Amino acid sequence: QCEEEWANFTPNWLLVRTKRKFSDNEDIVEENPVSIKVMSSYNLQRQSLLDMSLIKLQLCHMLAEPNLCRSVLIANTVRQIQEEMTLDGSWPVMTETLNTNQNPSDRLIATEILCRTSKDCEEEKTFSVVTYDNLHTEEVLEDSLCITSTEEVPVFLPNTFGAWEREDLKKNSDDSKPTDQVFGAFELKSPVATPDPSIDELFSDVDTSYYDLDTMLTGIHGTPKMGPYDLLDSLSSSHSPSSVTSNLSCRSDLNELDHIMEIIVGS
Amino acid sequence: MTADIISTVEFNHSGELLATGDKGGRVVIFQQEPENKNQPQCRGEYNVYSTFQSHEPEFDYLKSLEIEEKINKIRWLPQKNASQFLLSTNDKTIKLWKISERKKMPEGYNLKEEDGRYRDPSTVTTLRVPVFRPMDLMVEASPRRVFANAHTYHINSISVNSDFETYLSADDLRINLWHLEITDRSFNIVDIKPANMEDLTEVITAAEFHPNHCNTFVYSSSKGTIRLCDMRAAALCDKHSKLFEEPEDPSNRSFFSEIISSISDVKFSHNGRYMMTRDYLSVKIWDLNMETRPVETYQVHEYLRSKLCSLYENDCIFDKFECCWNGNDSVVMTGSYNNFFRMFDRGQKKDVTLEASRESSKPRAVLKPRKVCAGGKRKKDEISVDSLDFNKKILHTAWHPQENIIAVATTNNLYIFQDKLN
Numbered sequence: 001q002c003e004e005e006w007a008n009f010t011p012n013w014l015l016v017r018t019k020r021k022f023s024d025n026e027d028i029v030e031e032n033p034v035s036i037k038v039m040s041s042y043n044l045q046r047q048s049l050l051d052m053s054l055i056k057l058q059l060c061h062m063l064a065e066p067n068l069c070r071s072v073l074i075a076n077t078v079r080q081i082q083e084e085m086t087l088d089g090s091w092p093v094m095t096e097t098l099n100t101n102q103n104p105s106d107r108l109i110a111t112e113i114l115c116r117t118s119k120d121c122e123e124e125k126t127f128s129v130v131t132y133d134n135l136h137t138e139e140v141l142e143d144s145l146c147i148t149s150t151e152e153v154p155v156f157l158p159n160t161f162g163a164w165e166r167e168d169l170k171k172n173s174d175d176s177k178p179t180d181q182v183f184g185a186f187e188l189k190s191p192v193a194t195p196d197p198s199i200d201e202l203f204s205d206v207d208t209s210y211y212d213l214d215t216m217l218t219g220i221h222g223t224p225k226m227g228p229y230d231l232l233d234s235l236s237s238s239h240s241p242s243s244v245t246s247n248l249s250c251r252s253d254l255n256e257l258d259h260i261m262e263i264i265v266g267s
Numbered sequence: 268m269t270a271d272i273i274s275t276v277e278f279n280h281s282g283e284l285l286a287t288g289d290k291g292g293r294v295v296i297f298q299q300e301p302e303n304k305n306q307p308q309c310r311g312e313y314n315v316y317s318t319f320q321s322h323e324p325e326f327d328y329l330k331s332l333e334i335e336e337k338i339n340k341i342r343w344l345p346q347k348n349a350s351q352f353l354l355s356t357n358d359k360t361i362k363l364w365k366i367s368e369r370k371k372m373p374e375g376y377n378l379k380e381e382d383g384r385y386r387d388p389s390t391v392t393t394l395r396v397p398v399f400r401p402m403d404l405m406v407e408a409s410p411r412r413v414f415a416n417a418h419t420y421h422i423n424s425i426s427v428n429s430d431f432e433t434y435l436s437a438d439d440l441r442i443n444l445w446h447l448e449i450t451d452r453s454f455n456i457v458d459i460k461p462a463n464m465e466d467l468t469e470v471i472t473a474a475e476f477h478p479n480h481c482n483t484f485v486y487s488s489s490k491g492t493i494r495l496c497d498m499r500a501a502a503l504c505d506k507h508s509k510l511f512e513e514p515e516d517p518s519n520r521s522f523f524s525e526i527i528s529s530i531s532d533v534k535f536s537h538n539g540r541y542m543m544t545r546d547y548l549s550v551k552i553w554d555l556n557m558e559t560r561p562v563e564t565y566q567v568h569e570y571l572r573s574k575l576c577s578l579y580e581n582d583c584i585f586d587k588f589e590c591c592w593n594g595n596d597s598v599v600m601t602g603s604y605n606n607f608f609r610m611f612d613r614g615q616k617k618d619v620t621l622e623a624s625r626e627s628s629k630p631r632a633v634l635k636p637r638k639v640c641a642g643g644k645r646k647k648d649e650i651s652v653d654s655l656d657f658n659k660k661i662l663h664t665a666w667h668p669q670e671n672i673i674a675v676a677t678t679n680n681l682y683i684f685q686d687k688l689n
Contacts, residue, residue: 046522049579068421069489077526081522
């Protein structure tokens with residue numbers, strides 16, 4: 001049933017005549033109840049597609065070396081959903097919810113939930129769907145990816161989304177970059193400076209000639225480019241200036257250094 | 268054993284040899300037996316000719332990532348002498364292999380015994396000329412060139428130029444031109460990497476040289492476009508000569524539209540007038556003189572269109588199917604799920620679905636056409652969409668350059684079919 005609905009759904013802008021903002025209670029009563037139900041079902045499915053896509057992007061970064069084509073296609077899908085949600089006003093609703101209810105420790109939990117594989121989620125059913133003001137979500141079962149609602153619990157979005165959105169909404173920009181730093185993972189992380197001669201010797205025969213010069217230069221200049229292990233940490237830090245951010249980015253650097261040391265030591 | 272998963276299949280230019288590459292980095296070459304005079308209806312069978320380890324797993328210490336040994340593509344060079352040459356590539360490194368036969372052994376050395384021990388020169392009283400004596404066939408594969416360190420991203424295509432001196436290799440963001448004799452440098456001819464990786468929205472998915480014009484090549488993208496480039500125009504072919512793109516059908520628009528438009532393979536016809544592209548649901552034939560839309564479109568498995576959500580979830584929507592032409596460009600073939608593969612006869616406007624499996628094909632038996640029931644009442648012998656096995660996918664197929672012999676790779680089996688001659 002899910003598939004058929006997906007195949008038949010029309011983008012929001014085509015349904016604009018029958019659509020009203022969900023926060024507008026009075027109008028809903030006058031609307032065709034069927035179309036509202038279709039809309040809410042569509043929104044839920046769209047949300048679940050968004051969640052699924054974000055999980056896939058997460059997993060991309062955990063694999064040996066992510067498939068760039070797949071990551072780009074998923075990221076573009078996320079972008080499209082997010083653009084549509086921005087157009088129909090669903091996006092700010094979520095972000096406001098986020099703003100009011102979240103604190104940094106919540107964001108850390110969010111990362112952990114999103115890092116679980118979809119198989120884990122099946123068992124634990126920890127995902128929640130945003131509730132619009134006067135619309136209770138129904139339990140949505142979609143093949144093997146289970147997304148259930150717990151009432152009035154705000155949605156956990158990864159903060160690459162949230163962080164960007166919070167800042168950009170203030171500027172009223174419709175520049176979408178929900179996949180901030182997704183592709184940073186594919187760049188070489190700034191090399192760790194090691195004066196230790198034995199480590200230099202270890203790397204002396206490694207041919208780095210094919211790494212981009214610009215990548216190396218950005219690394220040297222310290223522009224944050226992320227290695228594959230940093231995305232998890234970045235998700236738990238908003239990139240707006242705050243003490244929380246600086247703590248977490250220090251931590252990510254240390255994690256990276258630890259990881260490199262592990263490889264060198266061969267533990 | 269996952270290492271046995273076949274990852275590429277390719278006939279050589281005469282069709283006598285068929286090479287397969289697998290996930291474990293091995294290349295297996297099959298050779299067609301000469302025709303049997305007793306059975307003139309049957310062309311020779313293909314038997315194993317040579318097996319060798321082409322690529323080994325590597326570790327990139329700077330990125331701390333493993334480099335897979337899986338063979339992504341094999342391309343044969345045209346035969347110039349008694350030996351055969353092929354290019355095989357994994358994600359990062361291309362190798363040129365020489366495959367040579369040894370059927371004769373020299374015998375009768377003056378200074379060496381038959382077992383190899385050296386003779387004392389003072390015991391030599393007469394001189395003789397060593398002669399070659401026949402021996403059991405030995406096929407040796409030796410790496411002649413290693414083209415490394417030119418790709419930051421994963422190599423998806425290699426293509427030998429019609430000048431037979433150069434070839435191109437393409438990864439997600441760049442295409443490099445090599446000379447077969449020179450391994451320490453290559454020319455970058457296409458670069459679509461954005462200054463800021465966060466702006467990346469499109470990647471290169473396949474590339475191929477034109478079969479006759481050695482200055483022309485095409486590359487396809489994840490957004491469903493094909494660019495034809497002329498190397499004479501500029502050193503860096505960032506500006507295409509032609510851009511092939513079909514406008515989107517608004518009635519079929521969904522969040523999955525872009526993903527299913529991503530082109531997984533592009534192949535020129537043998538005559539060089541057309542090219543074929545494969546996207547998730549269809550095969551399209553393009554006339555090189557018309558950029559606005561394909562001249563022919565064939566639906567491979569349209570019944571999957573209503574299942575895109577599930578296929579996205581289980582990642583099948585990212586499967587990269589290849590396609591191929593027959594020798595005279597009249598039929599095209601591509602794979603599907605459930606070990607099905609499809610053939611489209613362009614002239615007769617007919618298509619057929621066949622299955623590659625042990626159960627349905629005994630040797631010498633004719634393959635039975637299959638049919639998938641999209642919905643409604645399922646007829647006898649039809650298979651419903653919901654019972655398709657999406658783990659049994661045929662991604663790699665190849666067609667003999669002259670005869671009606673096809674090679675179809677299921678996950679870890681190779682099927683070779685030929686049509687009956689009578």
